Amino acid sequence: MNQLINYTLHLADNTLVLAQRNSEWCAHGPILEQDIAITNISLDLIGQSRNFYQYAAQLINENTLASSSSDKVYSGSTGAKGEVTEDSLAYIRTEREFKNCLLVELPNGDWGQTILRQFFFSVYQYLLYEQMQNSSDVQLSAIAEKSIKEVTYHVRWSSEWLIRLGDGTEESRQRMLKAIDYLWMYTGELFIPASFELIMNIDHEIVKEKWMDKIKCVFEEATLPVPDGTYMQSGGKEGKHTEHLGFVLADLQYLQRTYPGAEW
């Protein structure tokens, strides 16, 4: 049960942290339509993270009732009264408790870097949800079935931008090359399953293979070179993050930490 809870929290954290990062573009997008696009993607991701957090909270609460006190299903941070809700999981847990991949917590950089991060992640998410739809866990399968429709748009949108920028001006191309150089070493972690990911019947090798195929195909159209670097960063899934996550959470959690339990 602990592993299923950790797995669900991992999925929730991935979507929440990327949503928070994308939302930093709100009112700062290059043009109005794209400002709306990136914040719409943010909203889809927040919606997905809510579904995962609600499910995680439900699993924690049901199994805490059912188990003895010595055999805790969840020993992480809770709300002020010891409660576990979708909000406490998002707003109260510390950075070491977050299980998101490093890729999603990295700074936005310029528009090109944000687009590339979204593209890498959306393609991964699409392939993951495609398999998760067939999961024996009814709720995770339902969330995947729902979310994949939204992710389809994210993949299309970020692919189009990648092609436009890669095969655009000398300036936009240089920026994409720089973004690739920066982000590439954070992609490997996506395909190295943490212990809690092994409970789900997902073939990570297939996800990786199909992901590479899609990257190659879109990169080719964007006239961008596929990197051959093999050194990869990891640790996010086990709570070992870059220095950036703390700042993301400081923004995200500010209100609930300053005014615990505040509602309006």
Next chain:
Amino acid sequence: MNEVMNILAEADLLKQKEVKDVYDLLEEVCDPEVPVLSILDLGIVRDVIVTPSAEDNDRDVTVTITPTYSGCPAMDMIAMNIRMQLLSHGYKNIKIISVLSPAWTTEWMTEKGKSKLKEYGIAAPHLLKDDSDLHAVECPQCNSRDTKLLSQFGSTACKALYQCISCKEPFDYFKCH
């Protein structure tokens, strides 16, 4: 035997009427983002169950709804509006369940809903065969099919932004989903 059958048939009719009464009330609950559409037009009401209450002489009502998009901020409001509508018509024991599967699709939108959308100035969802078919969206103002996609994302999660090349008018398109 016939008598029993008659009683059962009568009970069945009564039950159908009770469910229909609830549906009639739900027809008056609108999507807060696109107020011309009722939640029935939108196809988000998946089930209504009316059962005799265990506690009193009243009826328990369970309404099952499904979100259009995961992050649609209107869903919480829609659930609240359903509750208010039923409460204000004398129902006391109301349960609203949100389900994710099967995932909502624009195919569940009623024909009446689609024509109401068009009158309101939003192009109704239209099944696109592939990406090259993106231009098949019809302008709700002048009915021209000479339109172009401005942005896949619009003012709400369910809409994309288009412009009509014939009459130059920008318009929202309710995305096929």
